[in-house]
Amino acid sequence: MSGEKKNLWRQGLQDGLPIGLGYFSVAFTFGLEAVALGLPLWAPVLISMTNVTSAGQFAGLSIIAALGSLVELALAQLVINLRYALMSLSLSQKLDETVRLRDRFLIAFVNTDEVFAVAAGRPGEVGRVYMFGLITAPYIGWALGTLCGACIGDFLPPSLASALGIAIYGMFLAIIIPPAKKNRAVVLAIAIAVALSCLFRWLPALSGVGSGFVIIICTLVAAAAAAVIFPVKEATADAD
Amino acid sequence: MLTNARLLAYIAVMAAVTYLIRMLPLVCFRKKITNVFVQSFLYYVPYAVLGAMTVPAIFYSTSYTLSAVAGLLAAVFFAYKEKSLLYVAVAASAVVFVAERLIELFLV
Structure with a gap:
């Protein structure tokens, strides 16, 4: 090597x-x-x-x-x-x-x-x-x-x-906090995902949804919302 | 009765399904995606996944909710200071350990 x-x-x-x-x-x-x-x-x-x-x-x-x-x-x-x-x-x-x-x-x-x-x-x-x-x-x-x-x-x-x-x-x-300090869009993605994930856990009507599904739904919604509101212009726009 | 053959069949099914889910997207999408929405979406996926997996699960990860809150605050503090992954993980665990000894001394 x-x-x-x-x-x-x-x-x-x-x-x-x-x-x-x-x-x-x-x-x-x-x-x-x-x-x-x-x-x-x-x-x-x-x-x-x-x-x-x-x-x-x-x-x-x-x-x-x-x-x-x-x-x-x-x-x-x-x-x-x-x-x-x-x-x-x-x-x-x-x-x-x-x-x-x-x-x-x-x-x-x-x-x-x-x-x-x-x-x-x-x-x-x-x-x-x-x-x-x-x-x-x-x-x-x-x-x-x-x-x-x-x-x-x-x-x-x-x-x-x-x-x-x-x-x-x-x-x-x-992993997620340092990039969030410099990027409002990352904060938004995290905030939506966390809020949804809490709703699924604590709202009785939603608490029956399996944990695998919850992660998928939270990720899809949060990442899509952030992508619509703050599109990333270049593929190399990494973490900062 | 759980025979060894049956057990092996279970394990083979688990392993095959899990591997296919991981392997197919990684092998099928070898070119860079140029669509701005898809690109942006995939850029935010890690933050969304980790956020959803951490909260509220972190509150149930220790023996007491109170010690988990202490650990969460410590982790956020050291992560904000941009300490390494190992540093943040160990610091949060140490704070939980101390908090639980205090809780058992004074509250339980």
Whole structure:
């Protein structure tokens, strides 16, 4: 690897480390819960290594435990994970020409909420070396966390688990607040999305809508409204 | 009965659906989109997604709503100061941890 490539890979790895740490604790809970529901040790590990998504996996677990049908399982995954289609579409516009077709097949596999968020928050375009660095720690953290949770059982004290519960949201805020300081349009997009998401949570008439749908609706409405009110003139008008 | 074959079928369906959702848009849209609305829309998607996923879920992410509010304020403060992702995440967790010990000492 050339010096510049090595540097890009290291940057990606570094940006992925906090994600990997956060994933470890969430995946740990997933491993715990799967074994508690009576699944053999290898099952949650295989699920984590082939799915790499939190909400979808937890939902899948409850359907598997209830011996639900394969169609029901497929539909649940489709609805809960449909937001990734929006993220992949957005990410497809962010990748530079070093990203080959076969790289896209691999990047798609680990395009999680957090990986997407970090890639999207990087100024300019992102290349294959950076992306591969970025997905390394999250993937390892997710798989290893599941394995440890499934093996060790209840090890993380509840006080620590509760404190770590907020970590992922702290990260999200660290991604969206700095650009919002400089860009009113970003503030508008965030404000609409947050307001809608609160309505879905707290209005009794809307609280029955599944969480996957809520994210999709909030994103569609907020991003479309911001795009109409503040169109972005150039593709490279990134974050500032 | 949950046989291993049945379990493998479940896992295969989950993995296939999740992967297709992520892979198809990334592989199909390899050219840059030039439409200004679509471009603008996709530019705002990350902010909208993360905003919707953070609030109000953050209030339910810890043992007490009060400690979550403390963690949220800390995260907003340090994010506004443009600290790194890891710094903000750890600072918010630390504030939650301390807040929960205080809550248990004085309020519960």
